[in-house]
Amino acid sequence: MTGSHEDAAQVAAALRGEPGGHRALYDRHRQAAWRVARGFADFDADDVEDVVQEAFVRAFRSLAKLKEPARFGPWLLAITRNRSLSRLARRRAGRELADELTREAEVAASEARPDPDPEAGAELELVRRLIAELPEGPEKETVQLFYVEGALSARQIAERLGVGKSAITMRLERFRAKVKRRVLAEVARMRGEGS
Numbered sequence: 001m002t003g004s005h006e007d008a009a010q011v012a013a014a015l016r017g018e019p020g021g022h023r024a025l026y027d028r029h030r031q032a033a034w035r036v037a038r039g040f041a042d043f044d045a046d047d048v049e050d051v052v053q054e055a056f057v058r059a060f061r062s063l064a065k066l067k068e069p070a071r072f073g074p075w076l077l078a079i080t081r082n083r084s085l086s087r088l089a090r091r092r093a094g095r096e097l098a099d100e101l102t103r104e105a106e107v108a109a110s111e112a113r114p115d116p117d118p119e120a121g122a123e124l125e126l127v128r129r130l131i132a133e134l135p136e137g138p139e140k141e142t143v144q145l146f147y148v149e150g151a152l153s154a155r156q157i158a159e160r161l162g163v164g165k166s167a168i169t170m171r172l173e174r175f176r177a178k179v180k181r182r183v184l185a186e187v188a189r190m191r192g193e194g195s
Contacts, residue, residue, distance in 0.1 A: 004070035004071065004073075005070065006028070007025070007028070007069060007070050007071070007072040007073055008069040008070040008072075010024045010025045010028065010072070011025065011063060011066065011069035011072050012069060014060070014063060015063060015064060022060055025060075025072060025076075026056055028073075029072070029073055029076050029077075030052065030056075032073065032076075032077060033052045033055055033056070033076055033077060033080045034048060034052050036077050036080045036081055036084070037051040037052055037055075037080055037083075037084050039084075040084045040088060042088060042091070043084070043087075046155075046164065046165045046166060047087065047166070050087075050164075050166040051080060051083045051084050051087060052080065054083045055076060055079045055080040055083045056076070058079050058083065059072075059075065059076050059079050090173055091169075091173075093173075093176075094172065094173050094176050097176045097179070097180050098176065101176075101179065130175075130178065130179055130182060131143055131144065131147065134175075138161065138163075138167075138171065139171045139174070139175065141161065142157060142161070142168055142171040142172065142175075143171070143172070143175050145157045145160070146168075146172055154168045154169055154172065155168075
C-alpha cells in the first residue's frame with residue numbers, strides 16, 4: 001500500500017484501537033508537520049515541537065470525524081498550520097498586552113510628570129494585586145519571576161523551574177488574559193463612577 005491507501009489503513013487501525021495505529025500515523029507524518037511549523041519564522045525549535053504535538057493531539061482526538069481517512073496527511077498539515085497561526089496570534093496579543101502594561105508601569109513610575117494619571121496608577125496597582133491574589137503555585141511563581149523580578153526570559157524561567165518553555169509561555173499568556181479582563185473591567189467601573 002502506498003500514499004493515501006496507507007493513510008486510510010492506518011486511520012482504520014487507529015480507530016479500531018490496534019497497537020501502534022496512532023504511532024504509525026505519527027511516524028509517517030511527523031516530518032511533514034514539523035516542516036509546516038518550522039516555516040513560521042518566529043518559532044524556535046521548542047515552539048515547532050509544541051505545535052507539532054498539539055496538531056497530532058488535536059488530529060487524534062478528532063480522528064473519528066475525518067470523513068476521508070485517505071486524506072489524513074493534508075488534514076493534519078491544515079491542523080498544524082492552524083495551530084501555528086493560533087500560537088502566533090496568542091503570542092502577538094501577549095506581547096501587545098505586555099507592552100501596554102510596561103508603558104502603564106513606566107507612566108505610573110515616572111516622577112517627572114507634573115500631572116500623574118490616576119487611572120494608570122490604578123491599573124498598575126490592579127496588576128500588583130492580581131499577582132498577590134494568585135494562589136501559591138507554579139503560575140504565581142512564574143509570574144513573579146517574569147514580571148516582578150523581571151530579569152529572566154521565559155526560557156530561563158523554564159530551566160529554573162524544570163519545565164518546558166511552552167508551559168511558561170502558557171502560564172504567562174493565561175495571566176495576561178486575566179489581567180487584561182480585570183483591567184478593562186476596573187477601568188470601565190472607574191470611568192462609570194467618574195461620570
